[in-house]
Amino acid sequence: MPEYDPQEQQLVRRLDGRLVPIVTGLYLCYVVNRSTQFHTGADIPISLPTTPHTYILSQIGYALASVSVAAPSTLLFRKYGPARWFAGMVGGWGLVSACSAAVRDVSGWIVTRVLVGVLQAGFLPGLMVYIVSFYTREEWATRLSWIVSSATVAVSFFGIFADWGTRFDGVHGLQTWRWMCVSDGLLSIALAVVTYLLLPNYPETCTFLTPADRVLAIARSHDTDRTEGSGAHESDDEGGSPRRQSVSLQKPKPPRIRIDVGQITEALTDLRNWLFAVGFFGVSVAGDVLVSVGATVTATAFGMGDGDETTRHVRIVAALPHLVGGIVAFLCAWNSDRTGDRALHTTIPLLISSAGFALISIIPSSLGPLRYFIGLVPASAGLIAAFPCLLSYALDKAQGESSRAIVAALTFSFGQAFSLPLASSGSSLLDPAQPALAPGISACLVAFAAFCVLVIRWLYRREEAQMWNKGPGLRRLLNDADEGKAWDVELSHGDIFADEGKKKGKKGRRGSGGGGRDRVGSEWDLKEYAEKEAFGF
Structure with a gap:
């Protein structure tokens, strides 16, 4: 755990006060957009009209578009300014989401999903790389837990908003799912404006900091990926010699960002980065399954019937495990930063979550609350608690800004993109005739993710032992x-x-x-x- 002097403590508070709320809002917009797809998945095939299989095809189009553009988008966002880049992405998919309420056939819906996939491609990887560029390694997991947990807990209550939105069904000739797309789009556009105006691009250009604080902010984040020859920050010296860029105490100047092909090649050929991607894929699929089956498990566990009031109660009770997960995630991330350990703080919550999914699959619904308390609660809490430490572990081992961008793109893009078609309404994974299938597969995926993290830990330790000798x-x-x-x-x-x-x-x-x-x-x-x-x- 880092020990701060008064000046550094004041700097960290200023960074937290400016960055964390805006980044949390950006991540919230991303999660709300994904949740909109889950809650409208059952209505869109009926309204357009189309078949559930065609709806899944549109989600596959989203996934392919997102994966194909993830790496270039993550590499370029710092080069052209994070504030403009994030504002353009969030505002762009907000505009497309709002316009998707006007589609009348399945082809138009597929086009909008592909456009959203392109715009969201490098968002989550870029957001994670951005937030860690302002903090030291000993602070990453805690900040990520604030961002991820806050947005996850907030969006867990999104089902209540979706149920309330059914009152607008038919108003001005628009169905409920169309109103949800419009609301999602307006929220994203509003936050895009805030991001463009208030989000700082680099530590070197933070105008809300004093010159002395800017020097300290750069020094704090100045690790091995910002050394000479690493392809990070450069200055325009005569003769083209790459030297470190000095900080002007009078006028903030943005750094020059160079894309290093060597770092990209090294990151793509490292087996550990692909193991991170596989592990995060399992975590993402299990998280999306929770959104789909959480309400069902809650309703069957407590014997809740139909009706608007009962549905709202189900949504509230189903959201409580996410609240528990947010608290556990903060404690787990704080201890991970304090001890410097990432692997065990990721593996243990994942194993607890896997056991919870397995119990949901095994315990019959006739046992009532037992399925909720020893199944759904540990499954949700363990998965959310492992999320910040897993992200920090993946980014912690990347050396160089280009390498870190590629690692983030590999880790996040596959899981976040392809979990949607697997866990959306109409997929074979959520077959109503086999209610134990989705929790059972999720238990296996989360357990395999924990296994991948342990293998990565063993590979790093073996490499360190070889270097030490x-x-x-x-x-x-x-x-x-x-x-x-x-x-x-x-x-x-x-x-x-x-x-x-x-x-x-x-x-x-x-x-x-x-x-x-x-x-x-x-x-x-x-x-x-x-x-x-x-x-x-």
């Missing part, structure tokens, strides 16, 4: 690298150190390049030290 020189390098790079950050991120840096640069050794680049700071010395001491040349 390279020799005493490399061990000393690993021990001293963080201290040296932290000192290098302090020298390179403030104009007040510019003169001192130039004096040291004149005394430094000349590089091998024709431009005569100075070897200043600890990074070059550490690399040369590693080559001589650890590898014997």
Whole structure:
């Protein structure tokens, strides 16, 4: 757990007060749009008209469009400014969602779903990469738990709004599902305007911070992916030499973002990143199954019948496990940041959730509340609690901004895209004749996700053991690298150190390049030290 001095504590509070509410609202718009698809899935095939299989086809079109554009969208969002990028995405799919209320045939509905898939492609990966760029690794899981848990708990009560919306059925000739699409679109457009006006793009351009706070914000987030040659932030020095960009204490300037092909290739060829994607796919499918079967399990567990008032009671009781999950998620994420462990804080909640799904599948509905308390509650709470730690674990191991963007796109895109057609109304997974099928498959998927996380943990530990055995020189390098790079950050991120840096640069050794680049700071010395001491040349 990080220990803050008063200045850093004040900075973190300012960042939390500006970033967390806006990012939570953005994620809420995303989840509300997905929930709209679940709650309108039974009405759209009847209204258009079309068949349930055709409706599933539109969701597959959404998934394919989303996966195909996820990686480019995630790579480009920081290059062109997160505020404009997120505002354009959210406002774009809000406009398409509102216009989808006017479609009259299935072809028009498929076109709108494909457009929404393109616009939502890199949203969740980009949102996660954006939020971690302002915080240290010891703060990631806690902030993600605030964002994910708040939006998840809020949207768990979305069914109550959907039931209330049935009162507008037929008003101005529009069915309930059309009114829901319009409401979803207007909410997204309104938040897009707020995002464009208030969301900061980079730590370097946070105008609500003082110059000293901006320097500290950059230094806090300045880890190994923002070092020379990593393809991250660059400046326009003569001769094209990539040097760290200094922070102007007078006028905030945005950094230059370069896409590193080497980092992309390394991320795509790493087996661990694909295991993250497979694990998150299982978590996403199970989460969408919860939305579909939660109300049914609650109604059968407490013997609730039909009727508007009873339906609202069912929605409220079905949402309570999500509230429990939000509280558990915050505690789990806080302890994960405190201890630095991600794997076990992900695996244990996933195993609890898998056991809950299995109990929902096994326990008959005749046993009443037992199916709810020892089945639905642990299934929901464990799944929501594992979500922030899983996201933090995937992003924590990525080195470099381009690598982190690709890892986020791989991890989130497949699960979030293809879970919709699998868990939507009309899919074979939600066959009413086999009510135990969906919870049983979800239990297997969540258990396999936990297995993937344990395999990833073993792979990382094996790699660390191999690096540790390279020799005493490399061990000393690993021990001293963080201290040296932290000192290098302090020298390179403030104009007040510019003169001192130039004096040291004149005394430094000349590089091998024709431009005569100075070897200043600890990074070059550490690399040369590693080559001589650890590898014997």
